[in-house]
Amino acid sequence: MAELINREDAIAQVHDWLVAGELAQAVAYLRELHPADSAEILAGLEPEQQSLLVDQLDPEELAGLFDQMDGEDAAEFLQHFNYQDLAAVLDEMEPDSAADLLGELEPQDASAVLDQMEGSEAVAPLLTYPEDSAGGIMNVAPPALRRQMSIAEAFDFIRQHYRDAEEVFYLYVVDRNDCLIGIVNLRALILAESHQTIEDIMLRDVFTIRVDMDQEAVAELFSRYDLLALPVVDEEGRLVGVITVDDVVDVLQEEATEDIYHLAQVGPSSDIFSSVPRSLRNRMPWLYVNMGTAIVASTVVAFFESTIATVALLAIFMPIVATLGGNAGNQTMTIVVRSLALGEMSLGNAWKVLRREMVIGLLNGIALGLSMGLVAWYWKGNPMLGLLVGLALLANMSVAAINGVLVPTTLKRLGIDPALASSIFVTTVNDMVGFGVFLGLATYFLAWLR
Amino acid sequence: MAELINREDAIAQVHDWLVAGELAQAVAYLRELHPADSAEILAGLEPEQQSLLVDQLDPEELAGLFDQMDGEDAAEFLQHFNYQDLAAVLDEMEPDSAADLLGELEPQDASAVLDQMEGSEAVAPLLTYPEDSAGGIMNVAPPALRRQMSIAEAFDFIRQHYRDAEEVFYLYVVDRNDCLIGIVNLRALILAESHQTIEDIMLRDVFTIRVDMDQEAVAELFSRYDLLALPVVDEEGRLVGVITVDDVVDVLQEEATEDIYHLAQVGPSSDIFSSVPRSLRNRMPWLYVNMGTAIVASTVVAFFESTIATVALLAIFMPIVATLGGNAGNQTMTIVVRSLALGEMSLGNAWKVLRREMVIGLLNGIALGLSMGLVAWYWKGNPMLGLLVGLALLANMSVAAINGVLVPTTLKRLGIDPALASSIFVTTVNDMVGFGVFLGLATYFLAWLR
Numbered sequence: 055m056a057e058l059i060n061r062e063d064a065i066a067q068v069h070d071w072l073v074a075g076e077l078a079q080a081v082a083y084l085r086e087l088h089p090a091d092s093a094e095i096l097a098g099l100e101p102e103q104q105s106l107l108v109d110q111l112d113p114e115e116l117a118g119l120f121d122q123m124d125g126e127d128a129a130e131f132l133q134h135f136n137y138q139d140l141a142a143v144l145d146e147m148e149p150d151s152a153a154d155l156l157g158e159l160e161p162q163d164a165s166a167v168l169d170q171m172e173g174s175e176a177v178a179p180l181l182t183y184p185e186d187s188a189g190g191i192m193n194v195a196p197p198a199l200r201r202q203m204s205i206a207e208a209f210d211f212i213r214q215h216y217r218d219a220e221e222v223f224y225l226y227v228v229d230r231n232d233c234l235i236g237i238v239n240l241r242a243l244i245l246a247e248s249h250q251t252i253e254d255i256m257l258r259d260v261f262t263i264r265v266d267m268d269q270e271a272v273a274e275l276f277s278r279y280d281l282l283a284l285p286v287v288d289e290e291g292r293l294v295g296v297i298t299v300d301d302v303v304d305v306l307q308e309e310a311t312e313d314i315y316h317l318a319q320v321g322p323s324s325d326i327f328s329s330v331p332r333s334l335r336n337r338m339p340w341l342y343v344n345m346g347t348a349i350v351a352s353t354v355v356a357f358f359e360s361t362i363a364t365v366a367l368l369a370i371f372m373p374i375v376a377t378l379g380g381n382a383g384n385q386t387m388t389i390v391v392r393s394l395a396l397g398e399m400s401l402g403n404a405w406k407v408l409r410r411e412m413v414i415g416l417l418n419g420i421a422l423g424l425s426m427g428l429v430a431w432y433w434k435g436n437p438m439l440g441l442l443v444g445l446a447l448l449a450n451m452s453v454a455a456i457n458g459v460l461v462p463t464t465l466k467r468l469g470i471d472p473a474l475a476s477s478i479f480v481t482t483v484n485d486m487v488g489f490g491v492f493l494g495l496a497t498y499f500l501a502w503l504r
Numbered sequence: 505m506a507e508l509i510n511r512e513d514a515i516a517q518v519h520d521w522l523v524a525g526e527l528a529q530a531v532a533y534l535r536e537l538h539p540a541d542s543a544e545i546l547a548g549l550e551p552e553q554q555s556l557l558v559d560q561l562d563p564e565e566l567a568g569l570f571d572q573m574d575g576e577d578a579a580e581f582l583q584h585f586n587y588q589d590l591a592a593v594l595d596e597m598e599p600d601s602a603a604d605l606l607g608e609l610e611p612q613d614a615s616a617v618l619d620q621m622e623g624s625e626a627v628a629p630l631l632t633y634p635e636d637s638a639g640g641i642m643n644v645a646p647p648a649l650r651r652q653m654s655i656a657e658a659f660d661f662i663r664q665h666y667r668d669a670e671e672v673f674y675l676y677v678v679d680r681n682d683c684l685i686g687i688v689n690l691r692a693l694i695l696a697e698s699h700q701t702i703e704d705i706m707l708r709d710v711f712t713i714r715v716d717m718d719q720e721a722v723a724e725l726f727s728r729y730d731l732l733a734l735p736v737v738d739e740e741g742r743l744v745g746v747i748t749v750d751d752v753v754d755v756l757q758e759e760a761t762e763d764i765y766h767l768a769q770v771g772p773s774s775d776i777f778s779s780v781p782r783s784l785r786n787r788m789p790w791l792y793v794n795m796g797t798a799i800v801a802s803t804v805v806a807f808f809e810s811t812i813a814t815v816a817l818l819a820i821f822m823p824i825v826a827t828l829g830g831n832a833g834n835q836t837m838t839i840v841v842r843s844l845a846l847g848e849m850s851l852g853n854a855w856k857v858l859r860r861e862m863v864i865g866l867l868n869g870i871a872l873g874l875s876m877g878l879v880a881w882y883w884k885g886n887p888m889l890g891l892l893v894g895l896a897l898l899a900n901m902s903v904a905a906i907n908g909v910l911v912p913t914t915l916k917r918l919g920i921d922p923a924l925a926s927s928i929f930v931t932t933v934n935d936m937v938g939f940g941v942f943l944g945l946a947t948y949f950l951a952w953l954r
Contacts, residue, residue, distance in 0.1 A: 062853040090728050110545050222691050239670050240690040244662055277757055278540050280750045300730045300751050306753065307727055311762035311842055317764065318838035319831060326843040326857055333864050337835050342871055344831045348824040349879065355820045366813035370805045373823060373935070374798040380768060381794045383789050388768035392761055393776040403512040407776055414783050422791055429799065485823070 061474045064091070081110045089115075093122035097131065098327070108134045117146035120155055123213050129158040137163070141170035149173070150193040150301075153180035164489045179294075180440040188267040191305060192286045192295030198228040201235065201253040205246045208238075217395040223283040226293055227256050228432070234260060235290040265294055267304050274397045310468070313395055316473035317388060319344070347478055351485035358493035365503045371430060371443050376488035379450030382418055383484045386411050386458025391472045394462060404463045408456065415455025419448035438502035446492035453487045454480075514541070515548040522553045531560045543572035548777070549582065558584045566768040567596035570605055579608040587613075590619035592629070600643040600751075603630035629744075638722050639715040641735045641755060642745030648678040651685065651703040655696045673733040673748060677706050682709060684735055711739045715744055719755050724847045726752040750773075763845055766923035767792070767838060786879035797928055801935035808943035815953045818946050821880060821893050826938035828876070829900035832868055833934045834927070836861050836908025841922045844912060854913045858906065865905025871896035896942035903937045904930075 064087075071080040084092040084107065096104055096119060108116065120128055120143065132140070132155070144152040144167065156177065157165040163284040167176045176194050183189025197215040199208055208225070216222060225243070227236040236256030246255050261279075263272055263286045275281065276299055315321065321336030329334070331458070355362075355372070362368050373397060390407065393399035427444025431437050461479045462472035496503060514537075521530040534557065546554055558566065564593060564797040570578055570593065582590070582605070594602040594617065606614040606627065614631070618624045626644050636825035647665040648657055658675070666672060675693070677686040687705030696705050711729075713722055713736045725731065726749055736745040765771065771786030778786065805822070812818050827843075840857065843849035849857060877894025878891025881887050911929045946953060 060850060060852055061848075062856065088729060090730075130882060209694060216691060217695060229921070237947075240694065241662070241666060244659060244690065244694070245667060277753050279538055280540075280753070282750060299753065300732060303727050303730070303749065303753060303756065306760075307846070308754055310756075310764070311846070312762055314760070314767065314838060314842050318767070318834050320835045324858035326839055326849045330860060330863055330867070334862075334867060337832075338866070338868055338871060340835070341525075341828060341831060341868060342875070344828060345824070345872060345876055345879075348827045351827075352820045352824050355823065356817070359816050361818065362812065362819045366809050366816065366819075367806070369812045369816075369819040369822065370802045370809065372819065373805065373826065373939075374795070374802050376823065377798045377931075377935075378791060378794060379789060382787075384768050385770045385790070388764060389770060389776055392764050396757070396761070398511075399776045400512070402510055406512065410780060413780055414787070417780070417784060418788055418791060421788060422795060425792070426795055429795075439628070463574060481827075485827075489823075 061091075061094050061098065064095050068095055069099060070105065072099075072106060077106060077110065081107060085115070089118035090122040093119045093127070097123060097127040101133070102213075104131065105134050106483075112145045113139075113142040116143045116267045120310065121147060121151050128155055132158060137166050137170050140167050141172075141311055144177070145171055145173050148193060149176040149180055150191070152177045152313075154185070154190075155187060156181060183265060186269045187265070187313065188263045188269065188272050188286050188297060189265040189295065191269050191272070191301045192265070192297045193301075195285070195293045195295050196222070196226065198226045198232075198234075198293060199238065199252050199256075201227050201229075201251065201256065203252045205243065205248055205250055205255075208243060208252055212243075223298060224285075226285055226296075227252055228293050231290075232286055232293060234262060234285055234293040236260060237285065244478075260285065262291075263297060264289070270309055271394075272297060273302050273305045273309065277306065278397070284435055309395070313391065313473040317391065317477055319477055343478060344481075347482040348485075351482055351489060354486050354489040358489075358497055361497045361500060364500060365496065367434060367439070368493065368503075371439070372489060372492055374426065375443065375446045375450055375492045376485050378422060378447060379454045379484045379488045380481055382415065382422075382451045383454030383458045383480045386415070386455050387462055387476050387480045390459055390462045391476055394466055394472055403465060404459065408459045411455040411459050412452065415458075416448075418455075419451035422451060423447035436503065438499060442492065442495045442499060442503075444486070446495060449491045450484065450488040454484050457483050507691055511541075511544050511548065514545050518545055519549060522549075522556060525558060527560065531557060532843055534561075535565070539568035540572040543569045543577070546664065547573060547577040551580075551583070554783060555584050556583065556674060563589075563592040564596045566593045571597060571601050573606060575604070578605055582608060587616050588620050588941040590617050591622075595621055595623050598643060599623070599626040599630055600641070600745075602627045603789065604635070604640075607635060607910055607924075633715060636719045637715065638713045638717040638736050638747060641719050641722070641751045642747045643751075645676065645735070645743045645745050646672070648676045648682075648684075648743060649688065649702050649706075651677050651679070651701065651706065653702045655693065655700055655702075655705075658693060658702055659718070662693075667887040674735075676735055676743055676746075678743050681740075684712060684737055684741060684743040686710060686718060687735065703715045705887075710735065711745060712741075714739070719753065720759055720845075722747060723752045723755045723759065727756065728847070759845070763841065766921065767841065767927055769927055793928060794931075797932040801932055801939060804936050804939040805943065808947055811943055811947045811950060815946065817884060817889070818943065818953075821889070822939060822942055825893065825896045825900055825942045825943065826935050828872060829904045829934045829938045830931055832865065832872075832901045833904030833908045833930045836865070836905050837926050837930050840909055840912045841926055844916055844922055851913060851917055854909065858909045861909050862902065865902045865908075866898075869901035869907075872901060873897035886953065888949060892942065892945045892949060892953075896938070896945060900934065900938045904934050907933050 068080045068083065084095065087105045096107065121408055134295050135143070145153065156167060159167065169180060180189070180194065199211060203211065222240060225238045226234060227238060229235050236258045238252060242255045251467060259417055261284060262283050265288050281299065283298045285293055286297055288294050290485050296485065319340040390399065423444040426447055427440040430443040431440030457480050462476045465472045518530045518533060528633045534545065546557065573581060576922060584709065585593070594605065606617060609617065622628065630644065649661060653661065672690060675688045676684060677688060679685050687710050688702060688706045693706045711734060713734050715736050715738050733746055733748045735743055736747055738744050771792040840849065873894035876897055877890040880893040881890030907930050912926045915922045915925055
């Protein structure tokens with residue numbers, strides 16, 4: 055039965071061993087664990103302790119650890135290596151991971167390390183693709199079959215080229231120009247008759263990914279069509295790499311986390327173990343933006359200061375109207391942002407969504423407006439107050455529904471990540487409308503409220 | 505190059521063909537598309553139109569469509585079938601998908617359909633596992649090898665049992681009690697020498713999943729250790745199924761969407777194409793809960809009504825203090841909720857996280873409090889007002905940080921989904937503290953504000 059280790063306990067344990075000088079014990083423990091766990095533990099130690107352990111591990115073990123670290127941890131971990139040692143470690147890594155790691159270095163450092171590597175020719179081409187493109191997440195193309203090969207030749211080819219390969223999903227078939235012409239799965243090869251050729255058993259109708267496709271679109275394809283692996287081709291149709299579903303799982307987790315954090319107005323590289331300065335960098339700027347928008351919204355309240363001075367109880371109901379409008383707008387906005395991210399909603403059907411959300415906003419507004427109006431009437435014994443609260447809520451929730459659709463779709467149309475900036479705009483507009491409608495109505499009907 | 509179809513355009517196109525009586529054209533179009541796309545288009549049509557198309561498709565095609573539909577769409581689509589037709593379709597489906605679909609029916613309907621199925625013995629056992637457990641997402645175990653088999657026998661075994669199988673990742677080896685003793689990957693089989701037996705090439709150190717493990721924990725394992733497929737065993741270690749990474753991709757997407765929706769206080773089964781009544785059911789109850797908590801928070805304001813009547817400009821700054829505290833609390837809460845979901849944070853390290861978040865909250869409070877205090881002073885020309893706004897923000901943001909950690913971890917400890925209920929508590933407490941501290945300080949220093 056699989057058991058997840060408790061990361062914090064494990065870090066404390068290794069820390070204690072190192073303080074007690076029991077280096078061998080700590081190394082033995084790390085070797086015993088899955089590299090994903092050892093990598094997390096290492097990342098949680100002090101730099102001096104990391105350095106002690108790094109000296110005890112061989113390049114292959116270190117390669118396994120780097121493979122499992124996220125970008126920021128790996129970048130911090132790199133400081134323990136000189137060019138030569140790092141090149142030895144990178145030579146043990148999968149080329150796509152090695153390229154990601156080199157991407158964390160300054161360009162001149164990366165090229166110095168690359169010069170020392172034996173396998174630099176597999177890694178260097180990967181460095182040219184943007185990190186968040188298909189090229190950035192793909193692995194280099196495996197050795198490809200030719201269509202005229204016999205089944206026996208294909209078996210020999212696999213023995214020769216795939217002995218140390220990672221998991222193999224499919225074999226790829228290319229023509230003399232390296233253009234992809236088909237794929238063969240291992241099961242088909244095992245089931246094939248000895249007189250057949252690769253051409254007889256290959257699938258020709260191959261779904262391919264262009265090397266410059268965005269990683270989010272790649273992830274959407276895998277998830278929509280339940281794919282395991284897809285070949286990546288350049289603009290001439292030449293096979294340049296392969297993306298497997300396990301690379302996509304990481305992208306999906308990353309993108310979901312990024313959207314969740316953006317909706318909550320936190321920088322995407324936050325996590326619970328970030329240093330205090332990094333956390334402040336990820337959060338404080340957003341709070342200042344919010345301060346600015348809150349001040350803008352409060353100018354609406356300031357405009358009605360004399361109304362509040364006359365009927366102070368308005369200040370009690372004002373936040374309720376603003377909060378409920380904000381919540382309703384946030385519901386709509388979140389569904390729209392997630393649907394845009396999952397590819398379920400497009401700009402083409404935004405109008406249909408808008409019409410539906412307006413109906414929902416109106417119905418929510420009628421229900422909540424009526425309820426809250428009755429509460430206000432009963433609480434303060436003033437039917438006019440109840441009517442104003444109800445009408446303000448109706449207006450605010452209807453506008454909130456419209457905002458919740460229009461803001462993210464407009465941002466998407468402008469090429470801005472809707473998750474990133476929607477909350478700020480939706481909240482600000484909702485607050486202003488909520489305060490404005492409620493206090494405006496109250497000012498107009500002031501005589502009935504006194 | 506992969507191209508995603510525009511769902512809305514495609515639905516409109518098929519709709520138009522059907523209205524014009526061009527049924528054959530519509531059917532031909534659906535056959536041409538990937539079943540994932542055809543299923544979405546079908547789900548978007550009127551029931552009568554669905555019914556017309558269902559009559560034209562054979563059980564195998566319908567099985568492909570059902571495979572791609574989500575639970576709610578599939579449940580609505582089931583109305584077009586009688587027991588016998590449905591049994592024929594289910595016989596064409598993968599057993600795990602067939603079991604999911606039967607789970608959408610009333611128990612007596614499901615058992616009537618099962619009686620008509622040829623392959624019921626593969627599906628019936630799957631019905632006994634909860635939908636969100638490993639048993640609920642796994643596929644039935646494939647035919648397993650025995651350790652004494654020769655390589656040639658294994659090849660024959662695959663020819664016999666795997667001719668029509670979906671993608672194969674690994675072959676499993678069991679003993680006479682069906683207990684899992686090893687796995688073999690296809691590449692190892694191809695690379696094996698003819699004199700070897702399965703025992704020689706199998707991996708013994710197998711990572712397994714218990715059939716009752718929660719699907720979220722399963723997804724976490726796959727994502728943490730970059731796995732492709734894992735065998736599922738019962739409490740006696742018998743092989744009962746296999747989970748592959750493509751099943752996990754769906755779980756990860758589902759869980760991320762559920763968390764995003766819960767954080768925004770929307771029911772998890774929402775989507776942008778839900779009917780208006782379904783949308784209202786998913787959202788209105790949350791708005792009523794919010795109305796209740798907003799009323800509770802407003803009682804704090806009501807307590808200070810006479811202070812506001814004396815110094816109405818407090819009503820301008822009150823929402824700023826509450827909003828900024830709310831935002832800061834929401835940042836902390838979101839990071840904690842996501843870290844709990846990703847397994848990065850546990851209850852064991854909650855205290856460490858709390859200490860760190862308190863430091864961040866204090867620093868944010870000092871920075872924002874100072875800035876907003878200066879703005880208030882400059883805007884209204886009253887240094888005392890600035891001091892009160894600043895102090896209130898400092899207090900509110902510090903409390904917000906504590907809430908942001910304590911609320912989700914407490915909910916987790918109580919066995920409640922932290923994503924589900926955290927926002928409500930965090931927002932309510934933040935509003936009460938924000939209003940209370942600000943208006944309380946203002947009441948105490950009232951003489952300086954007039």
